[in-house]
Amino acid sequence: xxxxxxxxxxxxxxxxxxxxxxxxxxxxxxxxxxxxxxxxxxxxxxxxxxxxxxxxxxxxxxxxxxxxxxxxxxxxxxxxxxxxxxxxxxxxxxxxxxxxxxxxxxxxxxxxxxxxxxxxxxxxxxxxxxxxxxxxxxxxxxxxxxxxxxxxxxxxxxxxxxxxxxxxxxxxxxxxxxxxxxxxxxxxxxxxxxxxxxxxxxxxxxxxxxxxxxxxxxxxxxxxxxxxxxxxxxxxxxxxxxxxxxxxx
Amino acid sequence: xxxxxxxxxxxxxxxxxxxxxxxxxxxxxxxxxxxxxxxxxxxxxxxxxxxxxxxxxxxxxxxxxxxxxxxxxxxxxxxxxxxxxxxxxxxxxxxxxxxxxxxxxxxxxxxxxxxxxxxxxxxxxxxxxxxxxxxxxxxxxxxxxxxxxxxxxxxxxxxxxxxxxxxxxxxxxxxxxxxxxxxxxxxxxxxxxxxxxxxxxxxxxxxxxxxxxxxxxxxxxxxxxxxxxxxxxxxxxxxxxxxxxxxxxxxxxxx
Numbered sequence: 001x002x003x004x005x006x007x008x009x010x011x012x013x014x015x016x017x018x019x020x021x022x023x024x025x026x027x028x029x030x031x032x033x034x035x036x037x038x039x040x041x042x043x044x045x046x047x048x049x050x051x052x053x054x055x056x057x058x059x060x061x062x063x064x065x066x067x068x069x070x071x072x073x074x075x076x077x078x079x080x081x082x083x084x085x086x087x088x089x090x091x092x093x094x095x096x097x098x099x100x101x102x103x104x105x106x107x108x109x110x111x112x113x114x115x116x117x118x119x120x121x122x123x124x125x126x127x128x129x130x131x132x133x134x135x136x137x138x139x140x141x142x143x144x145x146x147x148x149x150x151x152x153x154x155x156x157x158x159x160x161x162x163x164x165x166x167x168x169x170x171x172x173x174x175x176x177x178x179x180x181x182x183x184x185x186x187x188x189x190x191x192x193x194x195x196x197x198x199x200x201x202x203x204x205x206x207x208x209x210x211x212x213x214x215x216x217x218x219x220x221x222x223x224x225x226x227x228x229x230x231x232x233x234x235x236x237x238x239x240x241x242x243x244x245x246x247x248x249x
Numbered sequence: 250x251x252x253x254x255x256x257x258x259x260x261x262x263x264x265x266x267x268x269x270x271x272x273x274x275x276x277x278x279x280x281x282x283x284x285x286x287x288x289x290x291x292x293x294x295x296x297x298x299x300x301x302x303x304x305x306x307x308x309x310x311x312x313x314x315x316x317x318x319x320x321x322x323x324x325x326x327x328x329x330x331x332x333x334x335x336x337x338x339x340x341x342x343x344x345x346x347x348x349x350x351x352x353x354x355x356x357x358x359x360x361x362x363x364x365x366x367x368x369x370x371x372x373x374x375x376x377x378x379x380x381x382x383x384x385x386x387x388x389x390x391x392x393x394x395x396x397x398x399x400x401x402x403x404x405x406x407x408x409x410x411x412x413x414x415x416x417x418x419x420x421x422x423x424x425x426x427x428x429x430x431x432x433x434x435x436x437x438x439x440x441x442x443x444x445x446x447x448x449x450x451x452x453x454x455x456x457x458x459x460x461x462x463x464x465x466x467x468x469x470x471x472x473x474x475x476x477x478x479x480x481x482x483x484x485x486x487x488x489x490x491x492x493x494x495x496x497x498x499x500x501x502x503x504x
Binding site: 085086088089090091093096108111112114115118119122129169172173174175176177178179181182183 | 321338339341342343344361364365367368371372375422426427428429430431432435436501503
């Protein structure tokens with residue numbers, strides 16, 4: 001079985017620079033969005049190079065990159081097959097970006113929010129347990145900047161991000177910080193992550209951050225975990241668009 | 250210095266490793282290790298392309314390819330006029346296999362492995378929580394079969410380890426959070442070959458570990474989300490503590 005021909009019907013406009021990057025992006029999107037379904041064979045190098053208007057060398061290099069991302073399996077004699085989604089590297093920057101850009105049908109922002117809630121709540125707990133005056137001052141400052149704005153603005157959104165990144169950094173868990181931060185910053189680039197405005201969005205955001213800070217100040221580990229988790233899950237639930245394609249567990 | 254590098258030094262380079270793409274990858278791995286070790290500290294420039302090319306005995310094209318890969322992994326930033334600058338560690342893609350492998354290999358303390366266990370534990374506990382709510386008969390049968398089979402495999406640590414991974418993966422797939430599973434799989438993939446992480450393969454450890462699995466299975470089968478999450482948390486913590494050893498008290502593992 002080969003991919004449906006219509007996916008390759010129209011030739012792409014030619015991008016002279018960074019050809020292989022463009023081909024990789026295009027192929028990742030075709031696979032992640034299911035336009036070339038799991039288990040299907042990729043068209044041979046010849047037609048692909050014609051479709052993309054690039055040399056076979058560029059195609060070969062691109063296929064190798066997709067193999068590294070777990071999206072393709074190259075089998076001697078059997079051709080190149082789209083891998084089962086279970087073996088895709090979801091955290092690869094290109095794969096993740098494509099998943100998020102197609103969130104409407106893929107629902108990946110729900111999953112991302114759950115991962116953030118798990119990691120950030122634990123990190124808030126750690127920060128509460130090992131509270132330092134300097135750390136407290138930095139978190140409090142971010143909240144203060146949000147408060148001064150009185151309504152949602154670029155500055156308030158920026159202070160919101162600083163609040164979260166500061167808690168992550170103070171936790172001292174380099175891995176959890178790195179993972180949560182990368183997911184968070186990537187999500188922030190997506191319009192769907194900002195979702196729809198809801199009434200009193202700004203007030204409730206500020207209040208929830210204040211609860212987290214309060215719990216950390218009191219060195220209340222359990223409360224720091226709960227307030228951070230409730231904030232991340234709650235604010236996403238309130239602003240997310242309905243996603244008909246997937247049920248959230 | 251890592252064991253693999255010690256070994257690599259003594260061996261002749263296989264012919265296929267000399268192909269440009271593989272060459273670039275080998276040089277990338279070396280540069281990643283130097284950056285992670287702090288040989289080239291954050292904020293400092295990478296040596297210029299001609300100097301690197303000369304040092305490694307390769308063309309500038311190969312160096313350029315390697316720098317491009319470093320850029321994709323978030324380790325360097327190419328600034329017009331300022332050259333190639335090493336970025337701050339928080340911008341590195343720690344889940345990238347080369348970066349994570351170098352980070353683990355160059356960390357003499359157990360800190361990075363403790364953090365890895367903490368991170369994995371958080372996500373897997375939550376996934377066990379979800380699995381206890383949504384698991385159907387087919388999943389429960391599979392989990393029970395795996396636990397029963399592992400009881401028979403306690404004298405065969407390698408096969409046991411395969412079933413162990415299948416058990417954890419079944420729960421992650423059931424929970425359905427592809428990103429959370431992706432994080433755990435990326436973390437796991439770089440430590441299964443790390444002796445400090447895997448510890449000794451002993452019958453007693455397999456027996457203890459499978460008691461943990463059975464408990465997790467029972468809580469999931471009872472559709473007890475809190476119980477399943479706690480069982481997973483305890484299992485991952487205990488399995489690591491018996492393998493861990495090390496002088497300092499593992500305060501990072503405290504909940």
